[in-house]
Amino acid sequence: MAGAYIAGLLPSDIEVHMINETWEDPDWSQDYDLLFISSLHSDFDRARQVSHYWRCRGAKTIYGGNMASTYPTLCQPFFDSVVVGDPESTVPQIFQDFLHNRLRPLYVSSSYNARRVPIPRFDLLAGKHPIPLSFEVTRGCPFSCDFCALTGLGTRFHTRPVELVVRDINAGQKMLKGKVLAPQLRIVCFIDNNIGGDPSYLKELCHVLIPLKILWGSSISFNIAADKDAVKMLSRSGCRLLYIGLESFNPEALANMNKRHNIIENVRSSFGDCRKNGLMIMAGLMINPMMDDCTYLQSIPRRLQECGLHLPTYISFECPIPGTPSFMRLAEKKEPALLPNALLRDFNGYALTVKPKKESLKDFIQAYCHVLDKTYNFGVKLHKFVDDMHVFIPGGFLPTSLAATVQLFTRAKHSDPERTYIASTDIEPPEARTVPFTDDDFDSEEERQIILEPWRVTDADGHILPFWRQPTKVYRERGDISESTLGLIRIT
Numbered sequence: 284m285a286g287a288y289i290a291g292l293l294p295s296d297i298e299v300h301m302i303n304e305t306w307e308d309p310d311w312s313q314d315y316d317l318l319f320i321s322s323l324h325s326d327f328d329r330a331r332q333v334s335h336y337w338r339c340r341g342a343k344t345i346y347g348g349n350m351a352s353t354y355p356t357l358c359q360p361f362f363d364s365v366v367v368g369d370p371e372s373t374v375p376q377i378f379q380d381f382l383h384n385r386l387r388p389l390y391v392s393s394s395y396n397a398r399r400v401p402i403p404r405f406d407l408l409a410g411k412h413p414i415p416l417s418f419e420v421t422r423g424c425p426f427s428c429d430f431c432a433l434t435g436l437g438t439r440f441h442t443r444p445v446e447l448v449v450r451d452i453n454a455g456q457k458m459l460k461g462k463v464l465a466p467q468l469r470i471v472c473f474i475d476n477n478i479g480g481d482p483s484y485l486k487e488l489c490h491v492l493i494p495l496k497i498l499w500g501s502s503i504s505f506n507i508a509a510d511k512d513a514v515k516m517l518s519r520s521g522c523r524l525l526y527i528g529l530e531s532f533n534p535e536a537l538a539n540m541n542k543r544h545n546i547i548e549n550v551r552s553s554f555g556d557c558r559k560n561g562l563m564i565m566a567g568l569m570i571n572p573m574m575d576d577c578t579y580l581q582s583i584p585r586r587l588q589e590c591g592l593h594l595p596t597y598i599s600f601e602c603p604i605p606g607t608p609s610f611m612r613l614a615e616k617k618e619p620a621l622l623p624n625a626l627l628r629d630f631n632g633y634a635l636t637v638k639p640k641k642e643s644l645k646d647f648i649q650a651y652c653h654v655l656d657k658t659y660n661f662g663v664k665l666h667k668f669v670d671d672m673h674v675f676i677p678g679g680f681l682p683t684s685l686a687a688t689v690q691l692f693t694r695a696k697h698s699d700p701e702r703t704y705i706a707s708t709d710i711e712p713p714e715a716r717t718v719p720f721t722d723d724d725f726d727s728e729e730e731r732q733i734i735l736e737p738w739r740v741t742d743a744d745g746h747i748l749p750f751w752r753q754p755t756k757v758y759r760e761r762g763d764i765s766e767s768t769l770g771l772i773r774i775t
Contacts (some may be wrong), residue, residue: 284403284408284417284418284419284474285321285347285348285370285645286302286303286319286321286407286532287301287398287404287405287407287408287417287418287617288370288401288403288405288418288419288432289319289321289370290403290404290407291401291402291403292370292371292374292375292378292401293374293375293378294378298405299325299360299404300313300315301367301407301408301411303411304329304714306412307411308717311336311718311719314340314341314342315337315340315342315659316341316342316343316429317342317343317344317345317378317381317531318333318334318337318342318343318345318753319345319347319374320333320334320344320345320346320347320362321346321347321348321351322346322348323349323350323432323631324349324350324353324432324604324605324606324627324630325604325627325628325629325630325631326628327350327358327627327628327738328627328628328737328738329429329712329714329715330346330350330361331361331734332718332720332734332735333705333718334346334361334362335361335720335724336361336718336719336720336724336733339723339724340691343363343364343381343386344363344364345361345362345363345365345366345377346358346361346362346365346366346498347365347370347373348482349432349435349436349604349606351365351366351367352367352368352436352557352755353432353435353436353605353606353692353755353756353757354356354605354755354756354759355367355389355755355771357750359388361734363386363388364377364386364387364388364389364390365388365389365390366390366391366392366477367389367390367391367392367755367757367768367771368391368392368393368757368758368764368768369392369395369422370392371395371396371400371401371727372392372393372396372399373390373391373392373397375432376390377390387629389771389772391764391768391769391771391772392764393506394762394763394764395422395439395441395762397442397443397444397447398444398447400419400443400689402448402451402454402455403418403451403455404458405417405418405454405455405458405459406442406458406459409459409462409463410462410463413467414467414470414471414472415455415459415462415463415467416452416455416456416459416467416468416470416471416472417471417472417473417474418444418451418455418471418473418474419473419474419475420442420448420473420475420478420488420501421440421441421442421443421475421477421478421480421481421484422439422440422441422475422476423438423439423440423441423475423476423477423480423762424438424440424477424480424504425438425440425477425480425481426438426477426480426504426541426542426544427541427573427608428538428540428541428542429540429541429607429608429609430540430569430601430602430603430604430607430609431604431607432604432606432607433476433672434753435604435605435606435607435608435610435756436606436756436757436758437756437757437758437759437762437765438749438758438760439758439761439762440480440481440762441758441762442479442480442481442484445487445488445490446489448488448491448492449491449495452471452495452497455471456468462645463540469496469497469498470497470499471497471498471499472497472499472500472501473499473500473501474501474502475501475502476490476502477502477503477504478501478502478503479503479504479506479507479513480504481510482507482510482513483506485513485516485517486513486516488520489516489517489519489520489522489577490520492520493519493520493521494523494585495521496521497521498521498523498682499520499522499523499524500522500523500524500526500563501519501522501525501526502525502527502528503525503527504525504527504528505527505528505529505544505545505546505550505553506544507771508525508527508547508553508554508557508564509553511556513671514557514560514562515560516529517560517562518560518561522562522565523561523562523563523680523682523683523686523764524562524563524565524683524686525557525562525563525564525565525586526565526566526567527564527565527566528542528545528566528567529545529550529566529567529568529592529595530542530545530567530568530569530601531545531568531569531570531571531575532547532568532579532582532583532586533571533574533575533579534547535574536569536571536574536575536601539571539574540569540571540601540609541574541608550590550592551589551590551591554590554591554592555591555717557673557679558591558671558674558675560678561675561678561679561680561683562683562684563671563675563683563687564592565595565596566592566595566599567595567596567597567599568583568595568597568598568599569598569599569600569601569602569632570598570599570600570601570651570654571601572600572601572635572637572638572639572640572647573620573637573639573640573769574640574641575641576641576642577642577646577647577650580647580650580651580653580654581650581653581654583598583654583658584651584654584657584658584663586667587658587765589672593663593664593666593667593670594658594659594663594664594667594690595658597632597696598651598654598655598658598696599632599633600632600633600634600635600636600637600651601632601637602630602631602636603621603630603636603637604630605627605630605740605751605754606751606754606755610747610751611664611752611754613637613672613747614747614751614752619741619744619745619747620637620638620744620745621636621637621638621639621706621740621741621745621746621747622635622636622638622644622705622706622707622741622745623707623741623742623743623744623745624638624707624739624741624742625706625707625739625740625741625742625745626706626707626737626738626739626740627737627738627739627740628712628715628737629706629707629709629740630740633704634704634706634709634751635647635648635651635704635706636706636740638745639764644705648703648704648705650676651698651704652698652704655696655697655698656697656698658696659668659695659696659697660695660697661695664690664691664693665691667687667691668687668688668689668690669684670744671684671687672684672687673685675687706741715737720735755768755771756768
């Protein structure tokens with residue numbers, strides 16, 4: 284939802300288009316004066332190409348997000364400006380500098396200030412997203428999971444005054460009235476990484492949400508979902524859906540991830556208690572190639588049934604995103620731990636980038652495909668639906684029942700025979716060659732290759748390339764800007 288936030292920081296009298304490529308393709312015939320581009324690390328190839336295309340047509344491009352913050356010097360040649368950190372203190376300044384033709388190559392945010400967070404342009408989400416009333420309440424996460432891009436940026440957790448949350452809900456409902464169906468005005472998605480990062484704040488938030496009579500969902504950590512009193516409080520406030528980072532049923536893998544707050548033996552009882560209180564639970568799983576073997580992988584469908592989750596949101600590989608603690612730990616190993624010629628786009632969780640430690644590469648991938656096929660099929664979805672209805676309907680939780688019904692008709696994620704699921708050999712993403720460049724867009728064949736060829740993270744032996752070994756850690760404890768980040772300003 285970054286686009287709606289960026290738009291909220293810009294003047295209201297300018298024309299703004301918001302494009303999220305998950306939902307729609309860009310209109311390449313459009314003329315733009317200023318582009319704000321945000322992406323994950325794995326989408327940097329695409330971000331680079333989009334920027335080059337519109338720069339060739341006169342636009343100025345600004346790049347932000349996790350990749351921009353952790354590797355700003357790598358990004359700078361491909362954009363007019365790169366933003367490190369949060370947008371609230373940078374976007375208004377960027378816009379003024381653009382108007383006066385004085386854009387700087389680098390902008391570094393100040394520390395988080397909850398009062399500067401704007402009301403998002405919810406109207407730009409109308410007709411594009413099923414829950415257009417979606418915005419952020421807290422920022423960051425107090426935990427330090429080794430695989431998480433947030434940990435790579437620097438662990439922090441911020442909350443907003445609850446009166447501002449109520450303000451945004453009321454403003455969003457007014458902004459969207461007449462543009463969406465009436466029921467959509469009562470459904471809110473808080474797009475937080477962990478809305479339960481501060482239990483006392485969560486209690487305060489739930490208290491102010493009760494009178495609004497909304498239905499809402501968010502992401503939350505397992506320790507809160509395992510707290511019976513917290514679950515009842517969430518239910519009373521209108522919460523009907525929670526996403527939890529379950530990650531693994533393997534205690535060794537959880538310890539390796541630094542995710543010790545997930546207690547495996549409590550999963551079934553905790554999920555059951557959530558469902559009894561009308562909360563639909565969604566969760567994802569990650570396969571850890573350093574800790575998991577084929578026996579564990581083959582047990583996953585059974586474990587999913589036993590805990591009552593049945594159908595995880597995804598089953599991915601634990602991915603060492605560049606700049607994260609897990610990535611840096613693997614980079615320090617004498618023997619290369621990553622697969623050879625791994626591309627940056629492979630670091631998305633859905634291609635294997637780390638050498639399996641306990642199995643052959645072939646056996647590990649076969650076991651992964653077996654898990655996908657056994658988990659994502661109509662029989663499992665039907666079993667989950669029946670199981671959910673036995674809980675939600677007697678409990679009087681009709682909205683949760685409707686959400687469970689929708690999930691019954693979602694597309695399965697079974698294995699794809701065209702894919703290898705292995706870094707450097709997997710099929711291209713569908714958008715890889717869709718930017719309509721012409722020969723005039725490149726000054727040389729060298730420039731064409733720099734823009735179009737996917738970036739690599741490892742060499743032919745699996746060693747991490749040197750320029751990935753020096754990420755920027757943006758935040759210190761409590762969210763203050765780190766000294767290394769402030770040093771970027773001095774260098775610029």
